[in-house]
Amino acid sequence: MQYLMAFLVGGAICAVGQLLMDLTSLTSAHILVLFVSVGAVLSGLGIYEQLVELGGAGATIPLTGFGHAIVSGVFEEIEAKGAVGILSGVFKNTSMGLAAAVFFGFVMSILFNPKG
């Protein structure tokens, strides 16, 4: 059941992205920036947490989940440390994904060459 919900929620988020790409002149870079920001706003409003409970990885794997991870970290740190948390929380829940992206991104770029 949780796999089906992940499929449906994740698929729906991607479908919205595709509709924006097809019906507007937004490029994939614009979509990623838009989605990560919308995810942060929805997280701030307390809506995204409910989507994560519903869809699990279907809500955390799309880039909207990255925005949610940043905002949830900021909120946790504000609760624990006050104003300092506004800055210290930004990479609290995202540090592992970001470190992995930079490291694996670099290694793969060195190991492989573009096709054709």
Added chain:
Amino acid sequence: MATKEKTIDQEQYKWRVQRKKPKPAVLRNTIMAFLVGGLICTLGQGVLVFFQSLGMSMKEAAGPTASVMVFLGAFLTGLGVYDDIGKVAGAGSVVPITGFANSMVSPAMEFKREGFVTGVGARMFQVAGPVLVYSTVTSIVIGIVYWLTRLWEARL
């Protein structure tokens, strides 16, 4: 008179083309994005469940899951497979975090010949840079609002 008729014809033609041509493509693209994006998230759910089975909470498992998906996205981009998926999946391959990894590896590989600093190092952040800038700025503004709200609540 003749030109006027021609313009009407052209406008009608344009309108008909616009009305008829993109629709099936949009529907097909959206379905493909839904299916492939959904499948990538289902795979992510499998990875998440695996880390949870090791005794992690959902929140603890989110980071390792993201890392595995980022690795897969970067690796498949290196192999050239991810771009093939992207041709049929569109946003279905862009929006998941695997697509974020793809957006780093793809230009970095492409511009390797420009050197390791201005080529690989800089180009990796061609898309990831803007994503980080706007997600960080948005989140900090939201954090300031949240902090002020908490202060206000504490005073009441």
